[in-house]
Amino acid sequence: MSLLSLDNVTVQFGGLKAVSEVSFSIAEGELVGLIGPNGAGKTTVFNLITGVYAPTEGKIAFAGKAVAGKRPYLITARGIARTFQNIRLFPSxxxxxxxxxxxxxxxxxxxxxxxxxxxxxxxxxxxxxxxxxxxxxxxxxxxxxxxxxxxxxxxxxxxxxxxxxxxxKPRLLLLDEPAAGMNPTEKVELMKLIRFVQEKFALAVLLVEHDMKVVMGICERIAVLDYGQKIAEGTPAEIRANPKVIAAYLGKEASPEPTVGGSSLH
Amino acid sequence: MKSFDRTKIVLLVTIALVALLAYVCNRSPEFLQSRIYDILLGIGISIILAEGLNLVNGYTGQFSLGHAGFMAVGAFLGSAMSLGIAFPYLDGPTWAGAGWTVIFKVLQQGFAWLVNVFFWLHNSLVGLATGLPGWGKFLIALIYGGSTAALSGLLVGVPSLRLKGDYLAIVTLGFNEIIRVIIQNAEPLGAQRGLTGVPSNTNFFWVFAFAALTIYVVHNLVHSTYGRGFLAVRDDEIAAESMGINTTKYKVLAFVVGAAFAGIAGTLYAHQKQYINPEGFNFIRSVDIVVMVILGGMGNTVGVCIAAVLLTILPEILRDVAKLEWLPIWLREVAENRMIIYSLILIILMLARPQGLFGGWGKKKGAA
Known part of the structure; x- marks a missing residue:
């Protein structure tokens, strides 16, 4: 059974669909990456899972219970913890x-x-x-x-x-761009650290990251967002070869018959 | 952590010391009549007010400008308790000839019932307290003033704490004025004339025992894992929520605790001056307290305490300065209007030491 599952989640800010019909799930103890170009809606997905935003449509379930639209502190109490893209420690x-x-x-x-x-x-x-x-x-x-x-x-x-x-004491840890602003040595350290945390605390981890080396290096499975929609999901190897993903990142025309590697996994 | 519950002993020792000092004061009737004694009591009341507000404005970071409103609740209801004032029950609306306005009349009836429940509680408590000796009655008045102010803090806080920053300041200021205007129109509380003949129960012991209790409560709240929630709310609300902290609960709690102490301070003030007027609890009084908190350094218990002492003495000194005839007339006029001095102090402070005069003191100390 999956620990966290998003089912056709959509959130709309005025006329803008920041996240559109996204579905994916994370199993207990799994390390999943969420990637996509700037403005693809990765952080918005985080904010939906952690209750900062309530989805306009769709369901979010954690450990079998619906959490969509609950206050963030209640969701944290259920066992989802997060870090922030721009560090938000308590400064005083x-x-x-x-x-x-x-x-x-x-x-x-x-x-x-x-x-x-x-x-x-x-x-x-x-x-x-x-x-x-x-x-x-x-x-x-x-x-x-x-x-x-x-x-x-x-x-x-x-x-x-x-x-x-x-x-x-979470069961699922959400990391929002942990490698941002780190040098290559620090990034290698970070990859080890994330692996270590996942094993030591028996956690599922969802990782949003720009740095492909980090994501490809440690994630067991990767979901790709572009313009608020999930365009691919699969193992790092599959994602690397996926023409839609390459198109999203490099702006190339997608091949006429896209073979969406791995998206049939779900 | 070894010294974890030493604070209780410190509180008890302080209260014992206060009792001893109060005993010494009572030996000299001239001193009890002197201006110094009057100022001393004023200092204690300021400390209670400022430390209570410090929990809201300083530690929790919610800018409230309505502290004098809660003080007014405590002052008037506490005095009503001492004076044995009972409230006449409100009548419901007249139902005859109600067309579509029936909906308003239903609301009016509901409101009257709610208020009457409170009046009934008040009147019963007044009835119970009549037979008690002076100090017992006063203690009940203090607790009653504090708890009614806390209740009003809850009523004000729940809707208004959804707002932040300037908006919250404006709303709390508005509630301050609402409370004042309600009292100005409440005939049993003397309406615009205020209440006179409040028994003179406030003395050195009560004022400083409650000042010590205020500091104890605020200190112990803030220096515990439970109370770290207040600081987390101030530092970063979104991060606090994500760490499992119920930010609404902490904001309302800070508001209620702050209001409760304001109510106690109000009751003490009424029983010191023996005369209270709703005009004395306008927003300028609130600004007085806010200036104490800002001057002392938001969220700095010691600093706010010192600022409360300084800013209670300052108007007294200014009053003396205004009487000095050899000074130029404009200087005496400035001295007469303390608000000019306050605003100057605040401007200079914001430019030179935005963290407050004593901000940053005691930060290095580990958690108690």
Whole structure:
């Protein structure tokens, strides 16, 4: 059974169909890439899945339950976490507090306990601290726990965003252009990191990325968007050979009889 | 984390100290009559107001300009409790000759019922409190003033917190004026004349015990994983939602807690001055409190506390300056109008130190 499935999802902003009848699904533990030229609607798909936008038409189901149009925090509570294309850390907070914020929804205590600060709350805060420090340790950020998040180098900020998303204990992680602005060495590191995260935390990952090397290098399956429509889906090899995809990226005329490799997989 | 619940002990020690100081104050009747004592109480009330607003404007980043409205709710309803004022129940509409206007009459009836439920609760509580000794009545008035202000904060907050920035500021300012105008037209609360003869219950102990409690609540809320939600909302609402934080809940919660303390401050103020007038709770009073928060540094508990002290003393000093006859007349006129000074302070501050006078203080400290 698929973990996340989009069924003919359309979203319209005024007269513009940003995403049009897109369907695809992600299985438990799968690493799927979502690519497309600029303005193809990749980030909009992310925003639909995470509840920032509600789809005009179509269904989105996560773990068998409809999530379309739910508030983002409720969708996160179901187990979808994300990072952002342009880093959105909490700028006034330390590295530690950024991650601690993401543990907020797992708290077992409410406002009265937070005010009274009894032994229960102290134990829970200690548990959260241990969890956060473990995560920071895995991602090599433990030494920076009290640094302001904005003082970190760019690559570390990207990592911190992933850590923060992982702290919500997701089953599906959405990464929005994690390689943007990275140099080739950092990109190789990132590819290893994404693989590692997927295995270590037994996650499904949906990756939006411009960098073909990264996408082709790690994704098991790739979906291609162009002008809000899904034009292809398949393994990296299939996508690379797909004339529609080549046309979308290079602006070439599509071949007269397009053999849409792999789109019959679904 | 070892010192996690040390804050409780700090609060208790502070309250004990306040009680001791209050005892010392009470030994000298001249001091209780002095202007210094009056200013001291004013400082404590300002601290409660400013720290409450700091949770909304500073830590949660929602710019509210209606804090004096909640203060008015606390002041008038708290005083009504002390004075034993009961509300006469509202009549429903006359149904005779209702054509299509029946829909308005149904709404009117519903409104009257809702208000009467509140009046009934108020009147019963007033009835219960009549037999109590002075301090017991005052404590009930304080709690009652705080909770009615919190309720009004909830009523104002739920619809208006969908707005952001300037829009929220304008809406809260509007609610401030609405609350003031309602009180101005409420005959049982003295209408435009205000309430006189409020018992003089406010003293050093109550004011500073509640100031300590306010700081305790705001500090403990903000320095917990639960309270990190407030800061997350301020820093980046979209990211906060994506991290599973219910931003609406936190915004409304900040508003309600801030309003509750404003209500308590209002009740304390009424029982200090013994006379309250709705005009005293207009938007200029709200701006006073906002200036304290901005001057102290948004979201900086210590800074806002210092700013509350400074800005409560400043008008008193200015009043003295205005009386100095050897000063040029224009200078004395400027000193008489504190709003000119406030706006100058704000302009200079925004240019020189946009983070507030004490902004950035204590940021390096680890989480408590």
């Amino acid at each position: 907070m330390t590295v530690f507090d950024n991650v601690r914020c993401a543990c907020n929804m797992h708290l077992k205590h409410g406002i009265s306990h937070a005010l009274w600060r009894g032994a229960k709350v102290a134990a829970e805060e200690a548990r959260i601290e241990a969890e956060v420090m473990e995560l920071l340790g895995i991602f090599d950020l433990a030494d920076d726990r009290d640094a302001n998040c904005k003082s970190l180098p760019y690559g570390a900020q990207r990592r911190l965003e992933i850590v923060r998303a992982l702290a919500t």
